[in-house]
Amino acid sequence: MAAVDGRRGIEVSDGALIPARDDKAGFSAWRISFFGAIGLLIALPLISPKPFWDILRFIPDGVLRTFQVTVFSIVFALIIGLFTGLARISRIMVLNRIATVYVEVVRGIPLLVQLYYIYYALGNFVQVPRLTAAIIAMSICYGAYLGEIFRAGIQAIPKGQMEAALALGMSRTQALSRVILPQTFRIILPPVGNEFIALLKDSSLVSILAVADLLRRGREYAARTFEYFEAYTIVALVYLVLTLFFSKLVAIMEERLGSHHRSG
Amino acid sequence: MAANQVPDTAAAAVPRIRVEDAHKRFGDVVALRGVSLEVQAGEVVLVIGPSGSGKSTMLRSVNRLETLTSGRIWVDRQEVTGRHTDIRLIREEVGMVFQAFNLFPHLTAAQNLVLAPSIVKHETKDRTQARAEQLLARVGLSDKADAYPEQLSGGQQQRVAIARALAMSPKVMLFDEPTSALDPEMIKEVLDVMLDLAKEGMTMMVVSHEMGFARAAADRVIFMDEGEIVETGPPSQIFESPTHERTKRFLEHIL
């Protein structure tokens, strides 16, 4: 998922939504898509309020639910990912193996299958709300991907950093938390941002568990009115605006953190 | 800890660093093949030798960044190679300066100096801050306290790195080719700091081929080749009348 590119940062091959800093073409493509989508979201209800305005009024609940799933999942996935990444570089063999197996298993199963599986597997023991099951499944899945990003990020820090910290008398834990991880967070920000955006998109899968997210709300509307095309047009545009907005946000944050000193 | 209570006269009898028959292998590569040496308190020892002769490995074994395959090392009375030694206690007293500086890039120069004393020795903020200012002044970088490493030249970074090591108040300083990564015009500013340190009586082990520094500050020069100490003596003797053929050939090469 993520490959380490020297000490400057991490290159991610898929989901390259985040515009590169000096990629002027990418930037203008972003502008066209973002403002185009917003323009359509404003224009369509104005031109024909009948289906489009109704649809727009019907889906905000879904947007909220989508956010809820995304934000909770990314927070838990980050926590899982941090510990997975640390376990993957750990010298304690048992931890290392558990983390590696976890990553392999999760990466080998489609998210859709995991969602079904975790929902029904959990259902055998406890009655969890669908939303909770969905968040657990998304966190477990993305925790594995983020674990790999953390691992690559930690390993991208030059060996001399750990050595300098140890030579000053720090414990490994101190060296990790005060020297290595603060540097890791900076370089993994872009790939983590990419994962966040990927998660936002993948969160649409939770609609199969009847979680009333953005996609599900669109389908509910369409099922009543049979205006499938119109409903999904709005759903697609809203997803597009959201992902483009967040990719821009990530790009800005990346630029702010790109340099160690606060410039200006 | 009890060793620290021994009166100075008795402590002087114990070398600051003692290496006894050190062997180190990296897989098939033998980096050290039976190195023994002593460094007395206040002594400045220069280590020279061709690339790959084991100089770094030897130096890094003193604070256990490398673990020996066999042999023993002591710093004062504490055994570095002891199975139950808390190596962190020894590392607090042994400062190290690296060829690549290895400053922490996410911290300012002052923060680089403050970090270890505050989290390792639990010194108060006032104390670590005051000491950081004093040490930065000593290496001539008072005005760079708030600069991040990437804003500093190589020479300035290395001077901050020396100050960072000194912030732990070490008894011994290890230098592994401290000027090799520097542009020529910056070498002097770093050597001057090291020279001051030597004059003030710091015990130093320095891997370097800076002849000027050797003549000005070194009490003893050790020539290593292929994981062994070939020859050791005062700088004038090693440089002007080396006894071994390998030493002669090496010196012809670098002089």
Ligand SMILES: Nc1ncnc2c1ncn2[C@@H]1O[C@H](COP(=O)(O)OP(=O)(O)O)[C@@H](O)[C@H]1O
């Ligand atoms: N971490 C390591 N892994 C494998 N071989 C190493 C490692 N560190 C040093 N060596 C080898 O040990 C020998 C001595 O290296 P070193 O102590 O760095 O020499 P010097 O500092 O004198 O150039 C060399 O042959 C080097 O390749």
Ligand SMILES: [Mg+2]
């Ligand atoms: Mg070396």
